[in-house]
Amino acid sequence: MENTDTYRTLAHPGTGIYREKGSKFLGFAYPVESEEEIKAHIEALKKEYYDARHHCYAYVLDTPPEPLMRAHDDGEPAHSAGTPILNQIRSLELLNVLVVVVRYFGGTKLGVPGLIRAYKTAAEAALLDGGITERTREAFFHITYGYEETSQVMRLIHELGARLVEQDFQSRCNARIAVPLSRRAEARAQLQNWLVS
Structure with missing residues (x-):
């Protein structure tokens, strides 16, 4: 039987970066406990990176019996940003995690496959930088x-x-x-x- 007392999450905040065809994707991963905390991190990043074109994010909160999962594309084509970010969180089996990827557009369109790869890679880099730990x-x-x-x-x-x-x-x-x-x-x-x- 699976141990319901423990879950995997980030040890600490992490960052990552991915560049392609002039576009820059900045990844930020945070351990979080609530939707209020998630909103505060997103607002802080929007304020700090106010000149960026997109602030895409995904999060997974531990809300038994089922985790709460959300993904947001922030103007990118549907499922080209938020979903790849969410999939990175899920592939590492993490809970109570927020990842935001801030995009600076470089002038060349990447197409949906290119966007998926960029958001996935920036999210993965930020998550791995944050380190994984087990909590009770x-x-x-x-x-x-x-x-x-x-x-x-x-x-x-x-x-x-x-x-x-x-x-x-x-x-x-x-x-x-x-x-x-x-x-x-x-x-x-x-x-x-x-x-x-």
């Missing part, structure tokens, strides 16, 4: 407990395969923990005495 899907819980319960809580966190995200000791101890997604129900049941609603 997690559920987050906020718990509060008495100082005398610390060892019991820490043992339970260890048994659940969870990690401590934040911890704060005051009159009561507060912690935020991350549990592998597949163990969310088990964690909720075992932590119920300490959960903050």
